[in-house]
Amino acid sequence: xxxxxxxxxxxxxxxxxxxxxxxxxxxxxxxxxxxxxxxxxxxxxxxxxxxxxxxxxxxxxxxxxxxxxxxxxxxxxxxxxxxxxxxxxxxxxxxxxxxxxxxxxxxxxxxxxxxxxxxxxxxxxxxxxxxxxxxxxxxxxxxxxxxxxxxxxxxxxxxxxxxxxxxxxxxxxxxxxxxxxxxxxxxxxxxxxxxxxxxxxxxxxxxxxxxxxxxxxxxxxxxxxxxxxxxxxxxxxxxxxxxxxxxxxxxxxxxxxxxxxxxxxxxxxxxxxxxxxxxxxxxxxxxxxxxxxxxxxxxxxxxxxxxxxxxxxxxxxxxxxxxxxxxxxxxxxxxxxxxxxxxxxxxxxxxxxxxxxxxxxxxxxxxxxxxxxxxxxxxxxxxxxxxxxxxxxxxxxxxxxxxxxxxxxxxxxxxxxxxxxxxxxxxxxxxxxxxxxxxxxxxxxxxxxxxxxxxxxxxxxxxxxxxxxxxxxxxxxxxxxx
Amino acid sequence: xxxxxxxxxxxxxxxxxxxxxxxxxxxxxxxxxxxxxxxxxxxxxxxxxxxxxxxxxxxxxxxxxxxxxxxxxxxxxxxxxxxxxxxxxxxxxxxxxxxxxxxxxxxxxxxxxxxxxxxxxxxxxxxxxxxxxxxxxxxxxxxxxxxxxxxxxxxxxxxxxxxxxxxxxxxxxxxxxxxxxx
Numbered sequence: 001x002x003x004x005x006x007x008x009x010x011x012x013x014x015x016x017x018x019x020x021x022x023x024x025x026x027x028x029x030x031x032x033x034x035x036x037x038x039x040x041x042x043x044x045x046x047x048x049x050x051x052x053x054x055x056x057x058x059x060x061x062x063x064x065x066x067x068x069x070x071x072x073x074x075x076x077x078x079x080x081x082x083x084x085x086x087x088x089x090x091x092x093x094x095x096x097x098x099x100x101x102x103x104x105x106x107x108x109x110x111x112x113x114x115x116x117x118x119x120x121x122x123x124x125x126x127x128x129x130x131x132x133x134x135x136x137x138x139x140x141x142x143x144x145x146x147x148x149x150x151x152x153x154x155x156x157x158x159x160x161x162x163x164x165x166x167x168x169x170x171x172x173x174x175x176x177x178x179x180x181x182x183x184x185x186x187x188x189x190x191x192x193x194x195x196x197x198x199x200x201x202x203x204x205x206x207x208x209x210x211x212x213x214x215x216x217x218x219x220x221x222x223x224x225x226x227x228x229x230x231x232x233x234x235x236x237x238x239x240x241x242x243x244x245x246x247x248x249x250x251x252x253x254x255x256x257x258x259x260x261x262x263x264x265x266x267x268x269x270x271x272x273x274x275x276x277x278x279x280x281x282x283x284x285x286x287x288x289x290x291x292x293x294x295x296x297x298x299x300x301x302x303x304x305x306x307x308x309x310x311x312x313x314x315x316x317x318x319x320x321x322x323x324x325x326x327x328x329x330x331x332x333x334x335x336x337x338x339x340x341x342x343x344x345x346x347x348x349x350x351x352x353x354x355x356x357x358x359x360x361x362x363x364x365x366x367x368x369x370x371x372x373x374x375x376x377x378x379x380x381x382x383x384x385x386x387x388x389x390x391x392x393x394x395x396x397x398x399x400x401x402x403x404x405x406x407x408x409x410x411x412x413x414x415x416x417x418x419x420x421x422x423x424x425x426x427x428x429x430x431x432x433x434x435x436x437x438x439x440x441x442x443x444x445x446x447x448x449x450x451x452x453x454x455x456x457x458x459x460x461x462x463x464x465x466x467x468x469x470x471x472x473x474x475x476x477x478x479x480x481x482x
Numbered sequence: 483x484x485x486x487x488x489x490x491x492x493x494x495x496x497x498x499x500x501x502x503x504x505x506x507x508x509x510x511x512x513x514x515x516x517x518x519x520x521x522x523x524x525x526x527x528x529x530x531x532x533x534x535x536x537x538x539x540x541x542x543x544x545x546x547x548x549x550x551x552x553x554x555x556x557x558x559x560x561x562x563x564x565x566x567x568x569x570x571x572x573x574x575x576x577x578x579x580x581x582x583x584x585x586x587x588x589x590x591x592x593x594x595x596x597x598x599x600x601x602x603x604x605x606x607x608x609x610x611x612x613x614x615x616x617x618x619x620x621x622x623x624x625x626x627x628x629x630x631x632x633x634x635x636x637x638x639x640x641x642x643x644x645x646x647x648x649x650x651x652x653x654x655x656x657x658x659x660x661x662x663x664x
Contacts, residue, residue, distance in 0.1 A: 059600075187627070187629075190627065191626075191627055194602075194622075194627065238626065351597070354596075354597040354598075354623070354651075355597060355598055355599065355623045355624045356598075357598040357650070357651075361525060361541060362524060362525050362526065362539070364526055384648075385598055385599045385600050385622075385623055385624065385648055386600070387624070388624060389624045412558065412559070413537065413558065414537075415559075416526055416539055416556070417559075418525055418526075418539050418541055418556060419541075421561065422559055423559070424558065424559020425558055425559035425560040426559075427559070428558055428559065456560065457557070457560055459492070462489055462562060463487075463489065463492075463494060464531050464534070464536075465529070465536060465538055465555055465557050466487050466489050466494075466555060466562075466564045467487075467507060467514075467516045467529070467531055468516075468518060468527060468529040468536075468538050468540055468553075468555060469487070469540060469551065469553040469555055469564040469566050470485055470487050470496065470498060470505070470507065470516070470566050471504065471505050471516045471517070471518040471529070472518060472540055472551070472553065472566075473485070473551045473566040474483070474485075474498055474500065474505050475505075475518065476551070477483075477568075478500055
């Protein structure tokens, strides 16, 4: 690498994203240091890094959120940079600041940028001041019921309560009527406090028929900003994404140009550095965009952008962190075809997507050109309640959307994750659903089409499949009585 | 040999005879060859039924009843439990079945965890009186908080866990003696 000092990187994360970052480091010839909680002692990211150090007990506050401990390990192991992955400390400005103060490089934006954009209310104000449309709502933080009631009355129900300090669906509540407001506010504030250590929230008008569309940006901190086009992430449950695709279906070329330009403008305004995502809400009835928030980190769904553009976003983050300028311009970014990501979660869709814990018995993943699986699963791995339920990402590329969907269905057919309940069957149903096929689905898709998306195979087929168990019993019987 | 295959609430009685390389299964007038191919050490099989082929996983799901094979069948991520038993074993079992055990006193409710997770906070103590709908504890699972409320009014008789404890699905957390204080 041409950069000034980068030789060794600590990855302050676990699971598939830690492996993803380790791979990018290896491809750039960088040494890697992993950290792990007691629950992850034998995890793949620990085995694949050049060095690994323990952090403590399994709960994140006693391990992956231990900022000082992680810094100490980084210094002790002579790292020059820390990559935070996503979640945990990725959007914590104190951590980014502490890393820089210790003379190390934080692979991400500056602490100042994270602080500014992490304050969702300040980010709204910023977008508004740049002439980027925002949703009707508050430009101040709310911490009491009286203010919330007054604002909600002004906006008109339904309204959306959101955490001021962070995204990802935590601390988010839709309120349909005044009677629900007080308890929803209490829960949202409590969740926000648990997730971000800050209970303040803000209110926005809730748009029922909306698509979630976001733009990937890359900036080198020397004034060069490019976008890597958009992703649509409207298949969600509990405000968390289950399927992402790129490009966004049904988006016109002028709409696409408009949101990508808005994202770049915002990044330029704050002197952004590293990879980031600008999220928008697309009101289907009004055919209009509103700014939602900026995620100042690598995103879970970054692989679909990589599949379409050929840009390795994590490698670019590392190059930027070592002080390099972007090696390509906007005109060089030429996306091809269509990419889809399926987030396979250890959850039971039949039981309201409740977490499914257990021990992995066996895994089998598809293989082939244009198929990518990012995961950290292995036999005997325990799925713990301490961490995110995302256990694997199935990513496919096709020359167009229909081909990508076909390939995704075939890839699903080859996928087995045994030992926990998963969203695999749900994903198949979603890809087969006429609304998904048409590309017209909105963020209420999973909730509204719940029945169709969770429908079981026909009884006759289930009986046929059960013959597998019968055959096994007969084989065993004759083996034992031979 | 006759077998009883139980899928959920449904029971099928089938006649199965070995027929190299598989099994010939007949149910009523239907006769269909069934064959299972797998590799040692793997739970994933190719299932041939007539001219249809399926990729399935057969995960042992131990049954508490002797002579009953419990299997979790997984196809395209759709999982369902199946029990297989020889019809002759079933007849003996029915003959030998003991009287059902006496039920627990109906006015003591055992409250179990409806999902796996962490008990983040407990709002009750043993001996405390609760009304139906009172908050019992916060169950945190994969960063989501779920408030659990008392299904009945009564007195907390036993509290089995402390806050900060991970719990499995269906794990008993407390018992409530329904009605007024003793």
